[in-house]
Amino acid sequence: MATLTEPGGDAFVPIRCRTWAVESVDTEVLRPNAEGRLLVLATADGWPRAVVDVRAGSAEQAEELVRAAVTASTVRPPSGFVAGGAARTPVSVVVCTLGREPRLVDTVAALLGQTHAELELVVVDNDPASGRVPALLAGLDDPRLRVIDEPRRGLSAARNAGLAAVRHQVVAFTDDDAVPAADWVAALASVFDADPAVECVTGLVLPTEVATRAQLFFEEAGGFDKGLSAVHWHRDGAGTLLGTAPGLEGLAFPFDGGFGSGNNMAFRVAGLRARGGFDEALGAGSPTRGGEDLDAFQSVYLAGGTLVYWPAALVRHHHRSDHDGLVDQLHGYGVGMAAVVTKRFFSSPATAAGVLRRLPGGLRLLLDARSAKNEGKSAQFPADATRAERRGYLIGPAAYLRARRGLRRAGAAR
Incomplete structure (x- = not known):
């Protein structure tokens, strides 16, 4: 090499x-x-x-x-896991793209090569005027694939367009720079098969490659990996029919990113639609830069639903490859995380009180070099990347309020 x-x-x-x-x-x-x-x-x-x-x-x-x-290893599969079992639940997969990522072709190929039989793939073109998506996917002729247009820019708007278009009762989301394992959809579907109370499933995300030091630093910062144990979260402490263990509730729980990530998540369609889909004041393409996935997870949990993290559902992700990309990505994560917390603070007096109670623990998690968030960083980890993420936390609240005002003005103009 x-x-x-x-x-x-x-x-x-x-x-x-x-x-x-x-x-x-x-x-x-x-x-x-x-x-x-x-x-x-x-x-x-x-x-x-x-x-x-x-x-x-x-x-x-x-x-x-x-x-x-x-x-x-002490990791063992939960009692409800069946190796190689055939999942029955039909699944729609949504991938949103601006057409700027040439690896979209690899993502689509991986999804059309899934082992799961009952599958449709909806690619949402979030910049249809560019013509890039049809050019990238030219020559692909598969009845399971549909490309739909959503000219309103922003990842949440694109995901909501995909959510409105899907035909099956479970929808999974991944990104145009991710490559799901061949049994990814089957693994997600098996959880919905096994327990009708489960509203949301997330899975394991690991790097496709570590080809640069910036990609290595992203892993040191925590990456997307949430571990190898199958766990669940429910406000009342209820378990699942899958035999999963209760999930970790850290210093800032549930107002953190512990549930999973948006490049590997699935929901029951009816529930996600009933909760309003993805908040368009959050996510890439908005002033808040991200957080729409965390908001969706938290909405399930706070409404009394069950979330499951199922690491048998594997996605490989292409991390940003250069230093500037790493700094920008971590900054965006900080903005998005703080924006979601701001939304929760203003959602109700009870939730605001919960945010305030967890604020000291959240600050310790962010600032303490020995915290679970920072302990994996090597001595060579770039200090400007850490500073950029922390600056993101400072501007996130104002970014969310600005995004909300923008949506209200856009709604009034229509």
């Missing part, structure tokens, strides 16, 4: 990211890079058991390390 020279003459050897089942006899995928490094998601009996940062001199040594990590 080639060594990349980054700005400033800094060399970085790209790190392969692989999924490997311990039952497999194919160890070639475990060959490390020139520095002996490899990132492996190891599975056993169909369930993810360990994420291993391998340091080895050969594929054979890497195999030994991965097998040892799986043996030592």
Whole structure:
């Protein structure tokens, strides 16, 4: 694997990211890079058991390390998991795009190659005047694929257009820079199959590659990974028919990002529509830069619904590859997170009181170098990226109020 020279003459050897089942006899995928490094998601009996940062001199040594990590892992599938089970629930998948991401083609191919039989794919063109999406998808002729236009810019507006268009009772969302595993939809559908009380399912998100130092730093900042244990959240402490464990409730719960991420999420359509879909004052393309997915998760939880995090549903994601992209992304996350908290604060007196109670813990999580949020950062992690995220938290409240005013003015003008 080639060594990349980054700005400033800094060399970085790209790190392969692989999924490997311990039952497999194919160890070639475990060959490390020139520095002996490899990132492996190891599975056993169909369930993810360990994420291993391998340091080895050969594929054979890497195999030994991965097998040892799986043996030592305490992760076990929940009682409701059936390896290779056929899911019945039909699923619609929505991907929103401006057509600027050429890897949309790979995303669509991965979705049309899913093992799940009952599937439709809705691609929402959020910049139809550009003509980029039809050009990218030219030549694709699959009856399961529809492209619809949503000229109103913004990820939430595009997702709402997709939500309005879907034909099945469960809708899943991923992004145009993500590559779902072949059984992603089946894994999500199996949760809805097993428990009719589940309203929302999120899944495991790992990098497609770590080809630059910026992508490595994004993982150090927490990435999208929420762990390998299947868990659930419900306000009344109710369990699920899947045998999942109660999910972690951290210092800022439920006003944090612990439920999952928007590039790997699914909802029952009726419930999501009843809750108004995605808040168009939030999300990429709005002043708030993000947070529409966190808001949707929190809305399910606060309304008394059940959310499940199911790591068997795997999506690989292409992280921003350069330093400026990393800084911008973390800044946007800060703005979006603070915007969602602001929305919650103004939603009701009881919720405002909950926000205030959790504010000290949230600040500790954000600012303390030893907190769960920051402890993974190496000494080389760029300080300007951390500062950019914290600045985002400071401007998020005003960004949300500005976005709300903009929506009201747009509504009055129509």
